[in-house]
Amino acid sequence: MSGPLRIGALAEAAGVSTRTVRYYEQRGLLTPAGHSVGGERRYDEVSLARLRRIRELADILGSDLDEIGAVLAAEDRLATLRARRQAGDPAPARVARLAEAEAINAGLQARVRDRIARLQSMLDELEARSLYYAQMRAELSASSLAAPSPRQV
Amino acid sequence: MSGPLRIGALAEAAGVSTRTVRYYEQRGLLTPAGHSVGGERRYDEVSLARLRRIRELADILGSDLDEIGAVLAAEDRLATLRARRQAGDPAPARVARLAEAEAINAGLQARVRDRIARLQSMLDELEARSLYYAQMRAELSASSLAAPSPRQV
DNA sequence: GACGACTTTGACGTTCGCGTCAACGTCGCC
DNA sequence: GGCGACGTTGACGCGAACGTCAAAGTCGTC
Numbered sequence: 001m002s003g004p005l006r007i008g009a010l011a012e013a014a015g016v017s018t019r020t021v022r023y024y025e026q027r028g029l030l031t032p033a034g035h036s037v038g039g040e041r042r043y044d045e046v047s048l049a050r051l052r053r054i055r056e057l058a059d060i061l062g063s064d065l066d067e068i069g070a071v072l073a074a075e076d077r078l079a080t081l082r083a084r085r086q087a088g089d090p091a092p093a094r095v096a097r098l099a100e101a102e103a104i105n106a107g108l109q110a111r112v113r114d115r116i117a118r119l120q121s122m123l124d125e126l127e128a129r130s131l132y133y134a135q136m137r138a139e140l141s142a143s144s145l146a147a148p149s150p151r152q153v
Numbered sequence: 154m155s156g157p158l159r160i161g162a163l164a165e166a167a168g169v170s171t172r173t174v175r176y177y178e179q180r181g182l183l184t185p186a187g188h189s190v191g192g193e194r195r196y197d198e199v200s201l202a203r204l205r206r207i208r209e210l211a212d213i214l215g216s217d218l219d220e221i222g223a224v225l226a227a228e229d230r231l232a233t234l235r236a237r238r239q240a241g242d243p244a245p246a247r248v249a250r251l252a253e254a255e256a257i258n259a260g261l262q263a264r265v266r267d268r269i270a271r272l273q274s275m276l277d278e279l280e281a282r283s284l285y286y287a288q289m290r291a292e293l294s295a296s297s298l299a300a301p302s303p304r305q306v
Numbered sequence: 307g308a309c310g311a312c313t314t315t316g317a318c319g320t321t322c323g324c325g326t327c328a329a330c331g332t333c334g335c336c
Numbered sequence: 337g338g339c340g341a342c343g344t345t346g347a348c349g350c351g352a353a354c355g356t357c358a359a360a361g362t363c364g365t366c
Binding site: 159170172173176180189190191192193216217218219 | 322323324325326331332333
């Protein structure tokens with residue numbers, strides 16, 4: 001639908017500033033789809049999707065642009081591998097691409113799992129205390145049944 | 154065992170620089186246990202545990218000292234609630250403390266669960282693709298059985 | 307072709323989380 | 337009480353991830 005975007009429109013669509021867009025370009029995360037004759041940056045739907053993905057990753061992983069860049073690079077590589085797929089493709093090539101894709105996917109999974117594991121260990125401790133609190137609560141209500149209220153004795 | 158620590162010993166025991174220790178103090182995360190007559194910072198085992206906890210949280214949550222501070226504050230509050238517990242304690246007071254502790258614990262759990270959820274959603278996608286790859290691999294090996302190798306035909 | 311809205315590059319400012327001097331004082335052991 | 341190791345405050349430096357302002361050019365419309 002919507003054609004080429006100027007930087008302001010792109011930025012607004014993604015909820016970031018134009019400065020941020022330019023900074024991402026400087027850091028190699030987002031390249032304009034093209035340029036106008038006068039030299040203005042032009043973007044498209046793909047740019048927008050990528051920019052949104054960057055923000056999503058920032059939300060998930062934290063705003064470490066280097067790490068986001070690494071993840072994006074991995075995802076890009078997966079995309080090109082997918083794009084290379086064609087019907088009359090020699091089997092060995094397909095096997096090789098599949099192997100690479102699986103390796104990249106495994107790498108990404110490892111990154112994410114590692115982070116989850118750290119958080120999970122913290123959550124485990126919190127849940128353990130939670131159980132302890134539940135037990136305390138049970139004991140307290142039991143004792144209050146034994147001696148419901150000072151007045152009632 | 155070991156008595157009061159000077160800043161250098163504390164920092165080394167925790168694997169950080171003395172600058173970092175002073176910065177944490179400035180940010181309100183770590184207060185010295187006391188001071189020498191001459192004005193040097195003195196720390197103890199509790200300080201060391203806290204400093205290590207700060208680094209642990211940084212590892213788990215990322216190095217946002219404000220958030221780490223918030224978590225520490227919550228944990229501190231839990232600690233003082235625990236410390237207030239005594240034998241001949243009126244039941245209502247115990248109930249109140251328990252309720253507050255459970256609320257704080259729930260808040261911390263919410264924070265952590267939220268982060269885990271984000272990461273988990275990303276992991277889910279990766280695992281989905283992983284399954285897809287496995288299927289591709291199965292199909293490929295099936296077709297290679299049908300026509301094992303070009304040479305064998 | 308003029309006008310207003312938008313962009314460009316460049317540069318300086320800001321907040322974090324420290325690293326790194328500098329100039330001075332403290333500790334504790336001989 | 338002297339000496340070397342260590343600590344104190346203060347200040348500037350640094351890379352990250354942008355915000356902000358200036359001077360100039362571009363875009364599309366009237």
